Every structure is written in structure tokens, then in C-alpha cells.
């Protein structure tokens with residue numbers, strides 16, 4: 001197998017993981033797709049490298065993969081969760097990181113997934129780390145995750161408007177979220193939230209930007 005074929009295999013395995021999540025919970029898969037598109041847009045606005053952008057995009061796609069390990073009775077419960085059920089849901093970053101840590105190639109992605117519910121002020125979970133101890137990808141995903149959650153209907157509340165959502169994100173700058181990331185997101189609000197609305201297939205997003213992959217893809221399907 002060549003290096004290029006290895007990259008394709010890597011992307012295909014990620015796609016399988018996403019499909020597993022899709023089979024379990026369609027809503028979470030759609031949410032993850034929007035969060036990954038918004039996160040990718042933030043990476044571009046922050047002028048991160050292609051490699052860093054790709055890693056964060058993948059991490060965003062699988063950030064809630066740990067929900068595979070959460071009982072349907074809790075995950076699909078209509079209405080508000082009680083304290084015990086919340087405790088169970090809060091295990092999903094660790095379950096997700098555990099799943100992904102089985103692959104050496106995904107160790108950084110696993111770490112981002114582990115930290116996506118940490119908060120800038122150090123009061124998040126699971127490890128209560130704060131500020132720059134939180135990996136950059138997790139800090140970006142935290143903002144995009146909240147935006148998508150606020151702008152989606154829940155059984156117990158209606159979606160917030162774009163304006164209300166922006167206000168909420170700004171008011172939590174330096175509390176829940178990295179202030180530098182919030183300022184990039186707020187300054188480019190339409191382009192970030194618009195990226196989340198533009199549903200694309202995962203492979204299109206990553207592989208089209210990668211010339212070697214594009215060449216391999218157009219050369220035939222039996223690459224692996």
C-alpha cells in the first residue's frame with residue numbers, strides 16, 4: 001500500500017466510524033456534520049495549517065461518537081434529563097476517546113474528543129482543565145457545538161435565533177470559550193454559521209482539497 005492509499009484508507013475508516021454513529025442516532029450524526037463544517041471554517045479563518053484543519057475537522061465529526069455507548073433510553077429520552085441521566089450522558093467524551101484511542105493514528109483526535117466539553121474557566125468535564133491546557137481543536141469545537149445546539153429545536157425548547165445565539169456565545173467569552181476563538185467567530189458570524197448549514201459529504205470536504213487524494217480518487221475505485 002502506498003502512502004496515498006494509506007491516507008484514503010484512513011479517511012475510509014473514519015467514514016465507517018461516522019456511519020456507525022449514524023446507524024445509532026441520526027440526529028447526533030447530522031449535528032456532528034454541521035459542527036465539523038463550522039469548525040473547519042473557523043480553522044480556515046484562523047489560518048491553521050491544512051494538517052491541523054483536517055485533524056480538527058475529523059475530531060468534530062466524531063466528537064460525540066461516545067454516545068454510541070449511552071443507552072437509548074437516556075439518549076433518546078423526550079424532555080429534560082434528571083441528574084442521574086445527565087451523569088451518564090457526561091461520560092460520552094471519555095467513551096469516545098476510549099474508542100478512538102484504539103488507533104495510534106487517531107491519538108490526537110482522541111484527545112480533542114476527550115476535551116470537547118472542557119471550559120475555558122476550568123469548570124467543564126471530564127478533567128476540569130482550562131484555558132490553553134485544552135487542545136485548540138477542542139476549544140474550536142466547543143464553540144461550534146454550542147452554536148449548533150442553541151440553533152436546533154429541543155423537545156423542551158425552541159431553537160434560539162441567530163442573534164440570540166451570537167449574544168449567548170459572546171456573553172460566555174472567557175468563561176466557557178476561548179476569547180480569541182469567540183472573537184473570530186463573532187467577526188465572521190454569517191460565514192461560520194452558514195458553513196454549518198451547508199451539508200456536504202465528509203469525503204468531499206477533505207479529499208477535494210488534497211490533490212494527491214483527488215488524483216487517486218479519479219483514477220479508480222479499487223485502491224485498497
Ligand SMILES: [Fe+2]
Nearest residue numbers: 063064116117
Ligand atoms: Fe458532546
Ligand SMILES: [Fe+2]
Nearest residue numbers: 031063064145
Ligand atoms: Fe456535540
